[in-house]
Structure formats: C-alpha cells, structure tokens
Amino acid sequence: MTDLVSLKVDRAGAVAEVTLLGPSKGNAMGPDFWRELPLVFSELDADPQVRAIVLTGGGANFSYGLDLPAMMGGWAPMLSGDALAGPRTEFLKEIRKLQASVSAVADCRTPVIAAVSGWCIGGGVDVIAAVDVRLASADAKFSVREAKVAIVADLGSLQRLAGIIGEGHLRELALTGKDIDAARAEKIGLVNDVYPDQEAVLAAARALAGEIAANPPLVVQGVKDVLALNTSQRITDGLRYVSSWNAAFLPSKDLGEAVQAFLERRQPDFKGE
Template sequence: MNEYTYYLIEKKAPIAWVYLNRPDKKNAMNPPAWEEASAVFESLGNDPDIRAIIVAGKGAGFCAGIDLMSMVGEIPELMDPAQKGGVKWQLLQKIYSLQETITCIERCRKPVIAAVHGQCIGAGLDMITACDIRLGSKDAVFSLREAAVGFVADVGVLQRLPLIVGQGITRELAYTAKNMTADRAKQVLLLNEVFEDPAALMTGAEKMAMEIAGCSPLAVQASKEVLNHGIARSVDDGLKYVASMSTNIIPSDDLFEAVAAFTEKRKPRFTGK
C-alpha cells in the first residue's frame, strides 16, 4: 500500500521508481509534494535492496510546477501586503523547508535518474537539476517559469542549472521564462539522451538504472559523495542567499497581479512594483 499522497513508489529491486502522482493536476506540486519528499528519498537511500532510483511523472507530463493556489494557503506570508520583520523571518524558514524538498534528492545516497516526458516546468525543473542524470522523450518541454509569475526561483535551480548548462543558458531561461525543447535541452547538456516517445524513455531509463545497479554499489555511492562534495559549498551558499533575496522581494504588486491573472485566465500585466 502506498504511504504517500503525492508520490507513488514502486520497488523492483534493484531499482525503485518514484512517480509524481497527481496526473489530474499535471503533477503540480501541492503541499504533500513538498512535505513527503525527504521521507521518500531517505527511505530509498537507506534501502539495501535499491541501487538506483528513477523519478518520473504519471499522466501527460512530468510536472507543471508549483501549485501556487494550494501553496498560498500553506504560506500566507506570500500574500501579506504589509510584511514586518517577524513575517519575513517566518517566510525565510518556509523557503528553507521548500529547498530541502529538492536538496534531499541530491543528498540521497543512491543515484537518481530523472525520466522526463511532457511538461517540466518551474519546480519540476528544480527537481530534475538535483537528480544525477536526466533523460527525456521528444515531447519534453522545459521552462524556468518563475519570472513570469513574480518570483525569483528560490529552491535550487539557479544554483544547480549553471553547473549543468552554464551561465548563459541559465540566464536566458531565468530572464525569459521561455520553453526549451528536448532536442535543445540535449544540445545544452540538460538531457543526457532523448528518446522517441515516453514508452521508449521509460525503457531507456530502466536500462541505465540496471547498468548502474550492475556496478559496485559502494563505488557508485562513493562517487556520488565525491561529486556532491565538489559542488556542495557553492550550492549551499547560493541557496541561503536566494532564500534571503526571495524573502526580500515577496510580496509585490507583480505577485498579486500574477495570482489575479491566473484566476481570471488572462496574461499578467507586470509593473515591476
């Protein structure tokens, strides 16, 4: 029996599949998505029968990003127009907690492969940058969407994505909120490989996971530790800085406008205030 609300776990030793399992909402990340991740990846990281993990999405795509409307109830500070120091302090702690949802994937002892089909937007892109390897199908679409809704991306993508694709591509995505195709994603090294369709993607991800599982688990896990050690300080410092920056610019007229536009199903009119 699955013990999680947002995630569906399937163990087929030596591989575990972690599915984002909210297909009716395009796997948009609601409160359980953020609350359950640490337990999921800690449990799998400590499971001696599991040597590799595949993260994939159920339904039409990988993840449509944060479920802003459901998260507003969990983080009322986002919409408080008269924030004082105490409110900012509470918001900062909540951002740290959200960051942990992504960091726990990077910290997981077992290698994690992201298998991406369809939309991989916002928080979905955050998530896959914390994975060790990223694979995609031709229909995969990537977008760092926060600039389109009045946020600075604050849970890890701005720290991890430059290590994968470089500063120029990261800044292009962060400043424009544009979509990137799977072929382009492979060209800039966001994806290791592109498959013809989602079925071929899942087969390819399983094949790679089995290749990993066939190697010495001690050597594989030690390699992940060494690789993480090489980037850990810069990522950790960056996460603390962006949490502070995000707290400083929230709330804003742009954020209120983004929420109103979403509700009214229209394009937002941002003023930079």
C-alpha cells in the first residue's frame, strides 16, 4: 500500500497495524483520511494473509476528530442558510461518503482492535465504535463532542455505541458533549481494559491480535458475520436517517457560530437559530 498521506500500514506476520498520521495536528481527520480509510481496510480485508488488525494513533493522541477547517471549505456552499435542494443533496452525498468510510472498518471481515492513547474526539469515537475491541492507555480521553459544535453526530457513534455502552451512557455523552477519562470509559464498557501507558496498550493490542490471528480464519470471520446480524439493519437505517436529518437541518446560524468560535478560540454563543 503506497502513496498514503493520513495512514501508515505495517505488517508483522498475520497482524496488520494501521496508524493514523494526520497530517493535521492530533491526527485530525481531513479529506485524505476519509479517502484513504476505506481503501486501506478494503485491501486488508481482501488479503488472506492478514488475520487481525491493530488500529492506533501516531503521536500522543488517537485523533482530535473531524478536521473542521479542512472540511468546511468545500462544504460551505452546501451549508449556507439559503441552500436549496441541490446543495443540500450534495451535502447528503458527502455525509454518506464519510459514513461509508467508517463503515468500511465495521464491515471488514478481519477483526480490528483499537489501541487508544490521548484524545479520541468526535470522528475518532465514530471510528473506534466501528472496531471489534477497544483498549486504552490511562491517559486516554474520549468525547462525543459534536453537540458542542452544533452538529448531530452522523458517522456512527449514535448508531453503534448503544450496543457497546448502553442507551443511558450514550445519551449522557452525546447530549452533553462531555469528556470522559479512561477509567470512566472502562467502567461503562467503551473500552475493555486500561493499561499504564501508550507502549503498554499497544503491546496488549498486538498480543490480542496475535491471539485472534491464531484461530481458524473462516471461523473468526463467521463469528463477526453472525454477531453483525444483531445490529446491522438498525445501524444501516440509523445512518440513513441521520444523514437525511443533517442534510435538512444542519445548516444553521449556530453551526456558523461554532466554526467561528473554534477558529477564534473562544466559547460559542448559541441562539438556537
């Protein structure tokens, strides 16, 4: 796999390791990331020599989430207050394209283990919600932060996390946009285990991937396929609904205020307009 900008892929025996690289600060997810993520996971999924995948972040953080400045430039005409059906339809396509990128992780027949250190915000949570097992280092912090930037989370957290942490915890995180630490994440089931530092969690993820890779690959794929039956239709329906909802209602003065406040590094003043 060559010419990647936002991701790096390494292999050790039957285990592949995918590392988020940015290039924006904190591995923020810009156009390169959304283009490359499905390509990488599609190629790994098709490789019979790869029997488990570790997903982690380069540097101190897993991901700051959506790279708003990089993404908003192309979306601006679609999100203006007077955008009609044409621009909103184009924005619907954009949302569904990003959803498909995350779903490429969930749909991968090869088990994926996330090793999370530092911040995992917004789109970062969408991505780890799509993996099979999540592990964290003690310094990890998580936030379903979209509500704080006037966005209804639309890339899978609202659809996938209910089955992982339960409705009550999901509603608290999504409605407040609050940050939680690794200890709270473990308590609510967002991560399976917490390790002392980044080196330790990565070692644990690699060991778990090796344990999975030693099992019969067709059986492992069968387990994933059977488990997916429990939630796949609900997730698909939920993603379609939220993409339509955001295409219709996301353009707002509050969204513009959120972006401006982000760029000016100040608290937004939301008016409900």
